[in-house]
Amino acid sequence: MSQEILQQIREQLLELDLDATVAAARQIVDQGDKKLAKSAVESLTQGLEIVGERFQSGEWFLNELVYAGEISREVLDLLSPLLETGDESTQDAIVVGTVAHDLHDLGKNIFGSFARSAGFRVIDLGVDIPVEQFVDAAREYQPIAVGLSCMLTPAAQGIESVVLAIREQEFSVPVRVIAGGAAVTQELVTSVGADAFAPDAVTGLNQIRAWGEQR
Amino acid sequence: MNFKQRILKTMQHEEPDRVPVMGLILDPATTNRVLGKESFNLAAMLQSGELDDATLKALQSDETWNQTYLSTVSDSLESAARLGFDANWVIYSYMQLQPDPQTSLGWVWHDPYGRVWEIGSDNHGNTTTNYARGLCTTPQKWEAWVESKREVFDRMIDSVRAFHIDVVEKFGDRIYPIGYAAPGVFENCWQPMGFPEFTRLMYQDPEFVHRIVAFHTELYLRFINAVMDSGVEVVLGGDDVGQKTGPLVRPAMIEKFFGNSYREISQCVHDRGRTLIWHSCGNIYQFLDMYVDWGIDGIITMEPTAGMELKKVREQIGHKLVLIGNLDITRLLVSGSKEEVEQAVKKAIADAGPGGGYVLSACHSHSEVDPERLKWMIDAAHRFGQYPLSLPAN
Numbered sequence: 001m002s003q004e005i006l007q008q009i010r011e012q013l014l015e016l017d018l019d020a021t022v023a024a025a026r027q028i029v030d031q032g033d034k035k036l037a038k039s040a041v042e043s044l045t046q047g048l049e050i051v052g053e054r055f056q057s058g059e060w061f062l063n064e065l066v067y068a069g070e071i072s073r074e075v076l077d078l079l080s081p082l083l084e085t086g087d088e089s090t091q092d093a094i095v096v097g098t099v100a101h102d103l104h105d106l107g108k109n110i111f112g113s114f115a116r117s118a119g120f121r122v123i124d125l126g127v128d129i130p131v132e133q134f135v136d137a138a139r140e141y142q143p144i145a146v147g148l149s150c151m152l153t154p155a156a157q158g159i160e161s162v163v164l165a166i167r168e169q170e171f172s173v174p175v176r177v178i179a180g181g182a183a184v185t186q187e188l189v190t191s192v193g194a195d196a197f198a199p200d201a202v203t204g205l206n207q208i209r210a211w212g213e214q215r
Numbered sequence: 216m217n218f219k220q221r222i223l224k225t226m227q228h229e230e231p232d233r234v235p236v237m238g239l240i241l242d243p244a245t246t247n248r249v250l251g252k253e254s255f256n257l258a259a260m261l262q263s264g265e266l267d268d269a270t271l272k273a274l275q276s277d278e279t280w281n282q283t284y285l286s287t288v289s290d291s292l293e294s295a296a297r298l299g300f301d302a303n304w305v306i307y308s309y310m311q312l313q314p315d316p317q318t319s320l321g322w323v324w325h326d327p328y329g330r331v332w333e334i335g336s337d338n339h340g341n342t343t344t345n346y347a348r349g350l351c352t353t354p355q356k357w358e359a360w361v362e363s364k365r366e367v368f369d370r371m372i373d374s375v376r377a378f379h380i381d382v383v384e385k386f387g388d389r390i391y392p393i394g395y396a397a398p399g400v401f402e403n404c405w406q407p408m409g410f411p412e413f414t415r416l417m418y419q420d421p422e423f424v425h426r427i428v429a430f431h432t433e434l435y436l437r438f439i440n441a442v443m444d445s446g447v448e449v450v451l452g453g454d455d456v457g458q459k460t461g462p463l464v465r466p467a468m469i470e471k472f473f474g475n476s477y478r479e480i481s482q483c484v485h486d487r488g489r490t491l492i493w494h495s496c497g498n499i500y501q502f503l504d505m506y507v508d509w510g511i512d513g514i515i516t517m518e519p520t521a522g523m524e525l526k527k528v529r530e531q532i533g534h535k536l537v538l539i540g541n542l543d544i545t546r547l548l549v550s551g552s553k554e555e556v557e558q559a560v561k562k563a564i565a566d567a568g569p570g571g572g573y574v575l576s577a578c579h580s581h582s583e584v585d586p587e588r589l590k591w592m593i594d595a596a597h598r599f600g601q602y603p604l605s606l607p608a609n
């Protein structure tokens with residue numbers, strides 16, 4: 001029975017059926033089964049990994065990525081009373097923001113919600129973010145990575161400025177800088193000395209996960 | 216052959232005297248450099264509190280908006296004409312200044328569709344106006360919003376017509392102003408709500424989505440008709456459906472919700488005997504055949520850094536679409552060398568020029584697009600774009 005519920009969560013997420021996924025989660029809430037709730041989060045994460053693979057391979061599009069994220073968020077909200085909500089500050093953090101003079105936010109938001117559904121603590125600073133704000137957030141949260149989104153060439157200088165400012169800080173653990181968006185290329189990232197280029201949200205998240213494991 | 220004949224012949228997929236060159240000049244940073252004008256920074260003025268109540272009131276009127284807007288666009292057409300472009304795109308937008316205590320400036324623009332636009336400045340101290348968020352995050356809010364704006368929509372359409380007539384009268388004998396009905400139906404549907412919110416509705420409330428699409432299609436038809444009232448033979452429409460690596464939204468979903476809307480738009484333009492050129496940023500290979508099916512006559516943009524190559528586009532759709540654009544604004548037209556600009560022009564012309572149906576242009580505009588490099592682009596087009604082409608096909 002419980003195996004069936006877990007399978008339903010994973011499969012209905014991949015069918016993008018919000019009602020069916022939520023119905024399965026509700027059964028767990030009705031049973032008040034904490035252990036099952038924890039397993040449900042694992043099933044959800046497995047489902048999201050497949051969503052990510054489908055998106056990367058071009059089989060799925062942004063609408064599907066976004067909607068799968070929305071469904072996961074609802075399921076997590078529903079299950080949250082049963083989950084051991086550990087200390088937020090111990091969760092792996094990622095700071096994200098769109099660089100100064102740039103107001104494009106879709107890419108950043110999608111990456112942010114995807115990372116959140118995958119269990120990271122995401123601190124989203126917003127758009128048009130000056131260097132100091134990235135640095136302050138990095139000092140406060142000591143994140144695995146500071147994620148920069150940049151769509152505009154006129155704003156791309158902001159990436160280098162953030163990298164330089166972050167490098168000047170001393171952290172007790174490594175804080176990496178990763179950048180993505182239409183104006184960003186591997187060459188640009190290499191030339192300004194950032195740690196990685198994220199051609200898409202899923203690749204970016206995989207990279208950050210790998211850094212997290214090294215910590 | 217003059218600029219207009221050159222453009223019109225190209226639209227017929229015939230070879231004019233040379234490949235026409237179109238400007239996508241929009242940003243004051245570019246026009247000021249061409250015209251030697253000082254920058255104007257509304258954000259700084261609002262920030263400093265130096266504007267008195269009477270000025271602030273005037274700034275909130277349609278009249279001031281329309282006058283200021285026309286003068287900004289006049290500058291862009293003047294600079295495009297001086298640089299030697301055959302055509303330039305012309306976009307009318309309508310906004311109202313609103314107090315907004317949530318922003319550090321205290322003021323934002325609202326457009327009648329339900330978007331908030333933030334007032335800022337570019338690297339050169341010119342005012343910028345950028346879409347920041349939506350005001351209609353639920354269907355209920357959207358219904359109430361548009362109901363309250365009916366009369367504003369009517370005024371907007373009147374202003375669109377008057378603006379495009381003015382522009383054609385002022386510049387029509389020097390450059391071909393191609394009027395652009397924007398934002399598009401898809402953009403007007405999702406941006407006032409937010410992308411996640413609108414995506415949810417496409418799955419959960421398709422009936423509402425069909426209703427909002429029908430509403431915006433009707434309004435868009437009024438808009439594009441008002442543009443055509445200026446007499447221009449070629450109009451621009453569009454909708455951003457691409458991002459860096461491919462479609463924003465599954466093409467079948469775009470077809471399901473927006474296909475008929477686009478068909479109606481192209482029908483309306485063709486009923487008046489005009490040509491419809493369509494804009495989308497991003498990687499749009501998967502939409503090219505759909506464009507043809509919807510009745511669109513040509514496309515503008517083809518962003519090279521999103522993987523769009525003229526040669527591949529021609530291979531896929533042949534001469535079923537006129538092509539405009541493709542020169543890079545990420546680096547080439549910002550800081551590329553003269554040789555690089557010439558190479559890019561030669562390549563574009565060799566790939567898309569044979570048989571006509573290609574207009575050379577940048578793939579978009581922003582404040583760092585350099586007028587000197589635009590001039591190199593135009594000069595190179597004059598040198599290498601004479602028909603019959605003598606460039607080796609790449």
Ligand code: B12
Pocket residue numbers: 062096101102103104105106107108110111146147148149150151152153154178179180181182183198199200201202204205241242345346347455457458459463496497498516518521544545578579580581582
């Ligand atoms: C939608 C859009 C807009 C919307 C923005 C809506 C919004 N709220 O974001 C509007 C219409 C308002 C707009 C305005 C402008 N735009 Co615009 N826009 C686009 C467009 C079509 C899609 C961008 C997008 O949202 N994609 C969808 C998202 C999900 O994809 P993405 O951002 O690439 O993100 C993915 C990855 O890159 C990655 N990612 C992104 N960020 C991050 C961050 C991290 C940490 C990680 C890990 C991953 C990651 O993950 C995401 C998911 O896989 C692009 C075209 C393009 N090639 O992308 C042009 C584009 C970015 N815009 C452009 C321009 C020029 C402008 C304007 C200057 C136009 C003008 N002259 O006014 C203004 C500038 C506004 C400003 N100051 O910010 C140019 C920029 C060119 C350049 N090199 O500078 C582009 C490339 C179009 C073109 N034809 O060249 N735009």
